[in-house]
Amino acid sequence: MARVLRGLFGLWLLVQTSMSMATLNIEIIGAGEHQIPIALVPFGGDENLAQSINEVVSGDLQRSGLFRLVDPTGKSPHEPAEVSYPDWQVRGAEALVIGTVAAQSDGRIEARFRLLDAVKEIELIGQAVSANENQLRAIGHRIADLIYEKLTGDRGVFSTRIAYVNRQGRKFSLIVADSDGYNEQAVLTHNEPIMSPAWSPDGSHLAYVSFETGHAVVYVQSLYTNQRVVLANFPGSNSAPAWSPDGKQLAVVLTRDGSSQVYLIRPDGSGLRRMTFSGAIDTEPNFSPDGQSLLFISDRGGSAQIYRMPVEGGPAQRMTFNEGNNFSPRHSPDGKSFVFAHLSKGRFYIAVQDFQTGQMTLLTEGGWEKKPSFAPNGKLILFASEARGRGILATVSSDGRVKQHMFTQSGDAREPTWGSYP
Amino acid sequence: MKKLVISIVLVNLLAACASEPKKEVASAPAPAEATKVTPATPAQAAVDPLNDPASILAKRSVYYPFDVAVVQDADKPVVQAHAKYLSEHANRNVRLEGNCDERGSNEYNLGLGQRRADGVKKMLELGGAKAGQLESVSYGEEKPMASGHDEASWSQNRRTDLNYAK
Numbered sequence: 001m002a003r004v005l006r007g008l009f010g011l012w013l014l015v016q017t018s019m020s021m022a023t024l025n026i027e028i029i030g031a032g033e034h035q036i037p038i039a040l041v042p043f044g045g046d047e048n049l050a051q052s053i054n055e056v057v058s059g060d061l062q063r064s065g066l067f068r069l070v071d072p073t074g075k076s077p078h079e080p081a082e083v084s085y086p087d088w089q090v091r092g093a094e095a096l097v098i099g100t101v102a103a104q105s106d107g108r109i110e111a112r113f114r115l116l117d118a119v120k121e122i123e124l125i126g127q128a129v130s131a132n133e134n135q136l137r138a139i140g141h142r143i144a145d146l147i148y149e150k151l152t153g154d155r156g157v158f159s160t161r162i163a164y165v166n167r168q169g170r171k172f173s174l175i176v177a178d179s180d181g182y183n184e185q186a187v188l189t190h191n192e193p194i195m196s197p198a199w200s201p202d203g204s205h206l207a208y209v210s211f212e213t214g215h216a217v218v219y220v221q222s223l224y225t226n227q228r229v230v231l232a233n234f235p236g237s238n239s240a241p242a243w244s245p246d247g248k249q250l251a252v253v254l255t256r257d258g259s260s261q262v263y264l265i266r267p268d269g270s271g272l273r274r275m276t277f278s279g280a281i282d283t284e285p286n287f288s289p290d291g292q293s294l295l296f297i298s299d300r301g302g303s304a305q306i307y308r309m310p311v312e313g314g315p316a317q318r319m320t321f322n323e324g325n326n327f328s329p330r331h332s333p334d335g336k337s338f339v340f341a342h343l344s345k346g347r348f349y350i351a352v353q354d355f356q357t358g359q360m361t362l363l364t365e366g367g368w369e370k371k372p373s374f375a376p377n378g379k380l381i382l383f384a385s386e387a388r389g390r391g392i393l394a395t396v397s398s399d400g401r402v403k404q405h406m407f408t409q410s411g412d413a414r415e416p417t418w419g420s421y422p
Numbered sequence: 423m424k425k426l427v428i429s430i431v432l433v434n435l436l437a438a439c440a441s442e443p444k445k446e447v448a449s450a451p452a453p454a455e456a457t458k459v460t461p462a463t464p465a466q467a468a469v470d471p472l473n474d475p476a477s478i479l480a481k482r483s484v485y486y487p488f489d490v491a492v493v494q495d496a497d498k499p500v501v502q503a504h505a506k507y508l509s510e511h512a513n514r515n516v517r518l519e520g521n522c523d524e525r526g527s528n529e530y531n532l533g534l535g536q537r538r539a540d541g542v543k544k545m546l547e548l549g550g551a552k553a554g555q556l557e558s559v560s561y562g563e564e565k566p567m568a569s570g571h572d573e574a575s576w577s578q579n580r581r582t583d584l585n586y587a588k
Contacts, residue, residue: 193564195528209532215559216532237536237560240529253529255540255560260533281533297530303489304530327527341527368571370527415528 027405036151039070039093039118043111044078044100049136053101053111056140057147059180060158063395064148064380065402080114080123088118095124095151097143108132111139115147124150137182157375161419162382163187163197163206164393168411174208176223179375179418181393181406187221198241198250199419205267207231207241207250218252220267231269242285244311251275251285251294262296264311275313286338287311288331295319295329295338306340320353322360330373332398339363339372339381350383350396363400373417374398382418471507472514472586478503484542486580488525491537493545493582501542504584505549512552515587518542520560521567523576528562535560538582 040058043050061067070093077083078100088096099113108130115125125146131138138159145156158179166173166186172194174187188194192211199206200220207220216237221228232238236255243250250267253260262275262285276282280300287294292311297304301318304325309316320326324344331338332352342351347366353359368386375382378398385394387405391412396403406413471477484497493501508514520535520542539558546556568575 193561195532195562195564211561211564216562236540236558237532239532253533255533255536259537281530281537283529283533284527297527299489299530304526325526327530343525346525368524 035066035068036094037068037070037092038095038097038147038151039072039088039091040097041072041076041078043098043113044076045102049101049103049109052136053140053143056137057097057144060141060144061147063180063404065397066148066152080116083116085118085121093118095147097147103133104130109136109139111143113143115150137178141178154379155377155421157377157380157418157421159422160376161203162393162416163199163419164384164416165194165197165414166408166411167391167414174206176206181408184408187223187226196240196415197417198243199417200243201245201247201420203420203422207243209239209241229269231267232265240283240285242287244287245289245291251287253283253285262294275309276316284328286330289333289335295331297327297329306338320360328371332374333376333378339374341370341372350381352398361400363396364403369394371415371417375418376421382416384414384416479507482584483581485577486538488523488576488580489534491534491541493541498545501545502549505546505551508546508552508555509550512555515555515557516546517585517587518556518558519583519585520558521565521579521581521583522563523579524563524566524571525576526563528564532560532562535562542582542584
């Protein structure tokens with residue numbers, strides 16, 4: 001624990017959230033420089049529904065590292081007329097959330113909530129959010145997104161989804177879950193490896209690698225129909241799918257012509273075009289947000305480093321020159337930087353590098369930290385880590401200040417990747 | 423190419439400095455009839471040498487230093503013996519399965535494992551095996567034999583297995 005905390009700036013706190021319906025355990029380490037003190041009053045109406053929603057909203061806001069929860073005990077306004085602002089100013093709250101929740105006659109659950117500025121004593125948001133009964137958590141995530149967006153100015157990512165591979169003994173499962181790790185759903189399960197899940201830009205499909213036929217084959221599967229197509233099944237290894245931002249093509253890595261090289265291919269498997277001609281291992285392609293260039297790794301210089309090349313073809317430019325090896329580059333959503341896994345002296349770190357300055361910054365203290373990917377708002381980075389002898393999911397804020405560990409129910413979580421906005 | 427050779431020599435030197443773990447080769451399961459073959463007699467000449475636990479062919483794995491895909495000198499006789507066997511037994515097929523330790527990304531290691539398997543395949547072909555007898559695949563770091571984060575485990579996982587079809 002001391003190792004994890006060392007190097008953190010300012011205050012730190014450790015919050016262990018353990019929810020009644022928990023399938024996983026979440027630990028938050030560190031805190032943002034400026035946290036907004038916010039009081040979440042449990043909603044009026046159905047008490048059980050209110051508590052479930054309150055847990056989701058408070059969990060989301062805490063995990064962002066940008067909020068500090070103010071205890072509302074003793075006060076329970078549900079309507080603006082019931083709010084006495086001095087009560088909240090005394091407690092140091094700058095924002096206040098109140099509301100009610102009830103089941104509708106059609107079975108849907110509706111939450112009406114208000115976000116109030118406790119300092120200026122004005123209403124910032126008044127909105128109703130509804131969903132089916134089995135999507136109660138979605139209501140909480142939506143409310144948390146609206147609060148987050150209003151108070152930070154950045155779009156919230158609590159309603160987004162993540163995908164990862166879970167390995168339990170010989171069994172591999174491709175999992176899709178909410179951004180907080182809940183609502184795990186297995187898309188595919190096999191007793192052979194599954195690798196490299198990649199979201200289509202609209203979140204409707206996953207590309208991935210499965211060994212179910214005995215070697216690495218790339219598939220594209222619809223998350224709505226579960227139907228899938230074979231994207232690449234050439235002799236040797238077919239791997240590392242990455243979608244272009246417009247969803248009209250994927251970069252894949254094939255060994256059909258010798259060593260691992262990058263190719264482009266359409267989602268239906270047509271239009272194969274070779275991109276790299278190095279004879280080295282070229283892999284892990286990732287499109288820039290404008291679709292104009294690819295980052296990838298190559299050992300053409302003797303060890304694995306990150307390179308960039310234009311999608312229309314042309315020479316590749318080496319991007320990383322630090323001591324050690326570098327893997328798994330992913331562009332930031334604004335295209336100004338990229339995150340990657342940095343291997344130095346036997347330890348993996350999550351690092352970010354600015355395109356303009358070339359400056360590399362380590363975001364973590366090192367260990368078995370691999371496969372970073374940005375949240376769609378660029379504020380958080382999801383990656384694979386290890387704790388207590390298990391592969392787990394972890395996030396770090398893009399400034400490195402706030403980290404959280406998500407312990408899935410069982411097995412080793414690997415290769416997480418953050419999906420797009422819904 | 424010259425650079426590659428130099429770096430391999432360097433890696434070999436480094437590997438020699440490190441206390442090299444004993445390469446435990448999981449010997450292939452020997453069928454019952456082979457175990458019955460006690461001291462060799464001329465009558466056993468018809469027995470498939472692949473099933474002889476005392477034969478070099480019982481070694482079905484070759485091992486590598488970190489981030490290297492070239493068959494090491496110590497393992498070359500093993501690959502050459504399998505090449506000779508395959509050239510004399512055209513009906514036998516073997517699958518070459520490349521594996522890696524966990525130091526690298528999953529995708530990089532898939533590429534490295536493929537390079538390892540392809541390297542063994544090429545050496546078998548040079549030794550007389552036919553391409554049609556050989557298939558190379560990579561499991562990268564996805565199927566580790568040992569799961570520790572240490573050289574004792576890693577050295578077992580940096581491997582190409584020669585897996586004969588039944």
